[in-house]
Amino acid sequence: MRHLIACLRRALFGSHDSPAGDGVPADIEWKGFAALLKRHRVVPLVWPVLKPRPGAMPADVQRQLAQEAASNAQQALFQAGELSILRAQLERHGIRSIALKGPALSLQAYGNLASRDAGDVDLWVDPSRYDHAVRVVLEGGYQHANPGGAQNRVLTASYRQHFHSFEFRHATTGSLLDLHWRCAPNRHLFPVTFDDLWARRVKLSIGGSEVATLPGQDLILFLCTHGARNAWYRLKWLCDVAVLVTESTEDDRQRLVKRALQLGLERVLAQALLLSERIFGVTRSPLLDPRLRKDSQVIDLVNTAERALTEDARRWAAAAPLSAKLTKFSNELRLRKSLPYKLHCLTRHLLRVESSGIVRTWRALLPTR
Amino acid sequence: MAKLRGDFRPHPQVVDTVVDEDEVALLHLETKAYFSLNATGAVVWNGLKDGLNVEQVADRLQEVFDVDASTATQSVQELLQQLLEQRLLERND
Numbered sequence: 001m002r003h004l005i006a007c008l009r010r011a012l013f014g015s016h017d018s019p020a021g022d023g024v025p026a027d028i029e030w031k032g033f034a035a036l037l038k039r040h041r042v043v044p045l046v047w048p049v050l051k052p053r054p055g056a057m058p059a060d061v062q063r064q065l066a067q068e069a070a071s072n073a074q075q076a077l078f079q080a081g082e083l084s085i086l087r088a089q090l091e092r093h094g095i096r097s098i099a100l101k102g103p104a105l106s107l108q109a110y111g112n113l114a115s116r117d118a119g120d121v122d123l124w125v126d127p128s129r130y131d132h133a134v135r136v137v138l139e140g141g142y143q144h145a146n147p148g149g150a151q152n153r154v155l156t157a158s159y160r161q162h163f164h165s166f167e168f169r170h171a172t173t174g175s176l177l178d179l180h181w182r183c184a185p186n187r188h189l190f191p192v193t194f195d196d197l198w199a200r201r202v203k204l205s206i207g208g209s210e211v212a213t214l215p216g217q218d219l220i221l222f223l224c225t226h227g228a229r230n231a232w233y234r235l236k237w238l239c240d241v242a243v244l245v246t247e248s249t250e251d252d253r254q255r256l257v258k259r260a261l262q263l264g265l266e267r268v269l270a271q272a273l274l275l276s277e278r279i280f281g282v283t284r285s286p287l288l289d290p291r292l293r294k295d296s297q298v299i300d301l302v303n304t305a306e307r308a309l310t311e312d313a314r315r316w317a318a319a320a321p322l323s324a325k326l327t328k329f330s331n332e333l334r335l336r337k338s339l340p341y342k343l344h345c346l347t348r349h350l351l352r353v354e355s356s357g358i359v360r361t362w363r364a365l366l367p368t369r
Numbered sequence: 370m371a372k373l374r375g376d377f378r379p380h381p382q383v384v385d386t387v388v389d390e391d392e393v394a395l396l397h398l399e400t401k402a403y404f405s406l407n408a409t410g411a412v413v414w415n416g417l418k419d420g421l422n423v424e425q426v427a428d429r430l431q432e433v434f435d436v437d438a439s440t441a442t443q444s445v446q447e448l449l450q451q452l453l454e455q456r457l458l459e460r461n462d
Binding site: 074 | 381382383384385386387388389390394395396398401403405
């Protein structure tokens with residue numbers, strides 16, 4: 001882990017005055033190291049650091065990493081294309097959409113599509129037009145993936161209450177799309193409306209079309225909430241936030257702290273900044289209220305995240321084993337002070353709303369048409 | 370083969386990304402043509418993105434790779450031809 005972090009520091013901050021990594025020793029167990037890169041979804045970031053030292057690693061590991069980086073580049077381009085096409089299709093129907101994470105974030109954080117691990121396309125659409133947006137993507141060749149199969153009203157209503165997106169898979173290309181009606185499963189976690197963000201959207205040019213995405217401080221806070229609700233178990237998420245915060249101006253950082261307070265996300269931001277300090281050794285943020293540094297809830301959140309980084313990733317994935325659910329719940333509960341937020345957490349936990357569990361329950365009760 | 374002259378630019382429906390620091394991958398969103406450029410091709414592509422004309426791109430290639438003028442011009446011409454065939458480039462009228 002120490003060597004991985006050193007590589008990431010070099011990849012992320014090498015050109016700045018931040019501490020440079022100390023490299024990877026030749027006698028490292030390379031297969032395990034390659035697996036660690038994959039577990040944290042950071043092959044595209046680390047490969048350019050390792051590439052200049054081809055003799056240092058076994059040929060098969062070198063081939064594997066080069067292949068993964070190349071295949072990620074191809075995937076990133078296809079996703080950018082898919083994002084541009086989907087956005088245009090939705091726009092033709094008068095449906096506004098905002099790109100979350102994915103290709104848009106890769107451009108915002110790294111200025112390059114292939115620098116970030118390409119997962120799926122995440123699009124947040126105008127919630128008042130969500131059903132229409134679903135019809136548009138289905139007509140565009142996508143099929144329901146999670147929950148799969150035909151939907152009924154009760155199932156959809158339940159899903160809409162407890163989750164934040166439906167997942168679709170393209171019938172021919174296999175591309176994955178998360179179509180969001182809100183930013184997070186818990187509607188109180190990131191309390192910003194679509195209309196508010198749309199009014200302040202940032203436009204990126206991708207493949208000759210303009211794609212809307214989140215503006216500066218909201219982008220960072222959204223990423224912090226996403227990382228926090230997953231206990232930051234992948235370094236990829238922390239890299240995104242660390243690089244965006246490091247490259248912000250001092251004024252932007254002040255605005256970030258102010259915005260976090262405004263949205264009640266001070267713990268979430270403090271966790272991300274403290275974790276970045278601990279993991280990457282990035283400069284201490286003088287803007288962080290000293291009381292937050294000593295806040296026991298924040299300290300617990302940072303400690304949980306540090307443990308999650310080294311634990312089996314399956315413990316923190318959507319379908320975590322029962323033994324991990326309580327830790328996840330306790331982590332989630334600490335993120336915000338707000339009572340409605342905590343009540344929503346509790347409801348989700350009591351109903352065991354994890355992944356598509358609730359869908360399976362509803363299916364058992366109500367046959368889909 | 371007629372020599373290509375003047376200004377060319379990436380087709381608006383092309384997305385590109387840097388791979389391994391010195392290579393570039395291209396995708397045409399409509400035709401789905403995927404193209405991978407090595408370090409030499411990447412210098413040509415980035416030159417065109419920077420608004421250089423064919424002759425200026427060949428000059429840049431000479432500078433970066435320390436090759437003679439005829440080698441640089443030939444490399445640029447061959448690559449332009451391929452990129453045009455794949456509709457990854459268009460003439461800047």
